[in-house]
Amino acid sequence: MNLRRLLTACRTAPRGGLVAFALCFAMVGAAFAAAFAVSPAPVQAQNGAPGGSLRAHQGVASCAGSTCHGRSVASGTPVRQDELLRWQEDSSPSGAHSRAWRVIGEARGQSIIRRMGLDASGVQRECAGCHASPGAARQADGVDCEACHGAAGSWISTHYAVGTSHRRNVSQGMTDLVDARVRAGVCLDCHLSGDGKGQFIAHRIMAAGHPRISFELDLFSTLQAHHDEDADYVQRKGGRTNSVRMWAVGQAEAVKRSLELFSQPGKANEGIFPEFTFYDCHSCHRRIVDGEEAVVTALPNPGRPIPAGMPPFNDENMIMLFAAAKVMAPDLAATFDGRTKAFHRAMMGSRAETVASAQALRQTADALSSRMAGASFGREQTFAIMDTIASEAISDRFTDYEGSVQSVMAIDTLLNGLVNGGMVSGSAASGLRVQINEAYRAVKEPNAYQPLAFRRALGGAIRSIRSLR
Numbered sequence: 001m002n003l004r005r006l007l008t009a010c011r012t013a014p015r016g017g018l019v020a021f022a023l024c025f026a027m028v029g030a031a032f033a034a035a036f037a038v039s040p041a042p043v044q045a046q047n048g049a050p051g052g053s054l055r056a057h058q059g060v061a062s063c064a065g066s067t068c069h070g071r072s073v074a075s076g077t078p079v080r081q082d083e084l085l086r087w088q089e090d091s092s093p094s095g096a097h098s099r100a101w102r103v104i105g106e107a108r109g110q111s112i113i114r115r116m117g118l119d120a121s122g123v124q125r126e127c128a129g130c131h132a133s134p135g136a137a138r139q140a141d142g143v144d145c146e147a148c149h150g151a152a153g154s155w156i157s158t159h160y161a162v163g164t165s166h167r168r169n170v171s172q173g174m175t176d177l178v179d180a181r182v183r184a185g186v187c188l189d190c191h192l193s194g195d196g197k198g199q200f201i202a203h204r205i206m207a208a209g210h211p212r213i214s215f216e217l218d219l220f221s222t223l224q225a226h227h228d229e230d231a232d233y234v235q236r237k238g239g240r241t242n243s244v245r246m247w248a249v250g251q252a253e254a255v256k257r258s259l260e261l262f263s264q265p266g267k268a269n270e271g272i273f274p275e276f277t278f279y280d281c282h283s284c285h286r287r288i289v290d291g292e293e294a295v296v297t298a299l300p301n302p303g304r305p306i307p308a309g310m311p312p313f314n315d316e317n318m319i320m321l322f323a324a325a326k327v328m329a330p331d332l333a334a335t336f337d338g339r340t341k342a343f344h345r346a347m348m349g350s351r352a353e354t355v356a357s358a359q360a361l362r363q364t365a366d367a368l369s370s371r372m373a374g375a376s377f378g379r380e381q382t383f384a385i386m387d388t389i390a391s392e393a394i395s396d397r398f399t400d401y402e403g404s405v406q407s408v409m410a411i412d413t414l415l416n417g418l419v420n421g422g423m424v425s426g427s428a429a430s431g432l433r434v435q436i437n438e439a440y441r442a443v444k445e446p447n448a449y450q451p452l453a454f455r456r457a458l459g460g461a462i463r464s465i466r467s468l469r
């Protein structure tokens with residue numbers, strides 16, 4: 001879990017503050033000497049390329065011109081124009097996507113492939129959908145610009161024209177990443193799983209040594225950001241990112257996504273077994289002590305009305321969304337909670353019953369997603385959500401490592417949201433870092449995870465955050 005190490009080092013100051021990034025880069029000793037993986041080619045040369053259909057994927061080289069996104073310093077207006085360099089920056093998470101294909105060929109990637117017994121077509125089938133860009137001619141470029149911004153054939157030649165606008169670009173086919181729901185959909189394809197070819201992280205892949213994938217939309221957006229939310233951005237995009245909204249919509253969309261995938265018979269099962277990727281990993285992967293001094297480590301979880309010994313569905317995003325709903329949509333919160341429990345309970349019955357419950361729950365998650373997307377999250381609401389996450393009603397549900405990781409990421413994001421919105425001063429927030437890092441430490445080592453110790457650490461962080469209120 002290199003992520004959490006990076007987090008504590010890099011997310012110490014408000015987003016949007018250049019200082020934050022400068023500090024962060026200095027800390028990891030960024031060397032801006034990354035060799036160009038692609039040779040910058042002028043956009044013009046690509047535009048007229050024969051056979052290039054309007055919807056087609058153009059490739060990184062088309063974005064990389066020195067007068068386009070390939071500058072070596074962030075001297076451009078209105079955008080930085082050094083996006084390519086940041087996408088390639090190997091020493092920071094902002095460079096993760098450019099190396100996504102390369103890691104397949106490195107030791108860890110190869111050992112996963114060996115254990116799974118995959119040949120080249122197996123790698124295409126199982127890995128390429130997330131470690132390269134669907135539709136790209138060059139997989140070596142990993143997850144490229146168009147994997148997120150959309151295939152550029154229809155807009156590459158016009159998106160920088162004088163007088164254009166984000167709305168016009170979107171109408172020509174550029175993906176609207178400013179819209180939290182759209183952005184969540186793009187990221188979740190690879191950071192949860194998707195319907196595309198090679199976009200499903202089955203338990204088999206985990207069991208062969210793949211890192212677990214945890215995701216939080218706002219936090220991960222910050223970690224990979226290659227843009228500044230300056231005055232000009234605010235004008236062009238209609239405002240700065242609201243971190244709290246991004247977080248809440250991210251939770252709702254993740255609940256929807258996992259239920260959608262689970263409802264597909266082809267994905268829900270592996271041979272005669274259920275597909276374990278949907279369940280709480282630690283429910284199966286604990287030690288067993290059944291001697292004289294028998295120890296049962298499972299804690300009661302009021303959110304999951306299921307008998308002991310049954311693998312619980314991974315409900316990390318459901319817990320977070322419930323916390324957000326209690327504050328932002330109290331009228332839907334009880335329905336969401338009831339349906340979450342009904343879904344867990346249905347697993348004791350039949351598959352048909354479970355899928356029907358999944359669909360009902362998905363519907364409520366969808367209603368919550370639109371509610372969150374339209375909500376404005378002020379100081380009071382943000383504090384109230386943090387309080388709710390640590391409250392007894394919710395924290396009793398942190399019996400699982402994944403759910404606990406989500407709650408720490410949430411506190412981090414919500415606090416960041418307050419700082420970004422100018423509702424809490426940066427210096428007050430950095431005093432709280434110590435406490436938040438304590439909570440991160442409690443989830444650093446999955447095998448040492450102790451639910452009760454974790455709740456204490458989280459409670460400590462929340463208490464000091466409350467003091468800012």
Ligand code: HEC
Nearest residue numbers: 103108109112126127130190191193198199200201213214
């Ligand atoms: C559903 C999308 C998905 C699929 C399918 C997938 N991966 Fe990954 N992989 C990821 C994500 C996301 C990460 C980053 C996890 C993190 O750090 O949050 C990752 C990380 C990795 C890493 C660690 C990279 C590093 O920098 O340490 C390796 C190696 C890897 N994957 C190999 C594979 C191989 C081999 C396959 C096919 C058998 C595969 N992956 C299939 C999404 C996927």
Ligand code: HEC
Nearest residue numbers: 063069079083084087097143144145148177178226227233
């Ligand atoms: C993992 C997804 C992802 C990848 C890969 C990616 N971007 Fe982005 N990019 C984003 C997100 C999210 C934003 C912020 C939302 C926005 O303003 O559109 C953004 C913002 C930008 C902006 C600023 C837009 C503005 O209006 O200020 C530019 C320019 C940009 N990206 C160019 C690129 C280029 C060039 C590449 C490839 C070298 C690239 N991006 C790769 C997700 C991505």
Ligand code: HEC
Nearest residue numbers: 003093096099100103130131147186187190220221223224
């Ligand atoms: C086409 C698949 C794909 C899409 C779409 C995608 N990612 Fe990724 N992302 C990956 C893979 C694969 C990795 C791991 C690469 C590695 O570590 O080598 C990764 C890594 C990351 C990392 C670094 C994590 C770490 O542990 O260092 C961040 C941050 C990230 N992605 C954010 C995002 C965000 C935000 C979006 C949506 C705007 C997004 N990604 C969209 C595939 C994708």
Ligand code: HEC
Nearest residue numbers: 203206207208209212276277279280281282283284285311
């Ligand atoms: C329903 C039970 C169950 C769940 C839930 C489950 N696993 Fe497993 N896992 C297994 C079994 C069974 C094996 C195979 C053990 C063997 O080969 O001896 C296994 C093997 C593994 C291995 C290889 C361990 C080894 O020593 O070879 C890893 C890693 C792993 N799982 C990760 C995960 C992750 C990550 C999750 C959550 C996304 C998860 N598992 C969820 C039952 C489960």
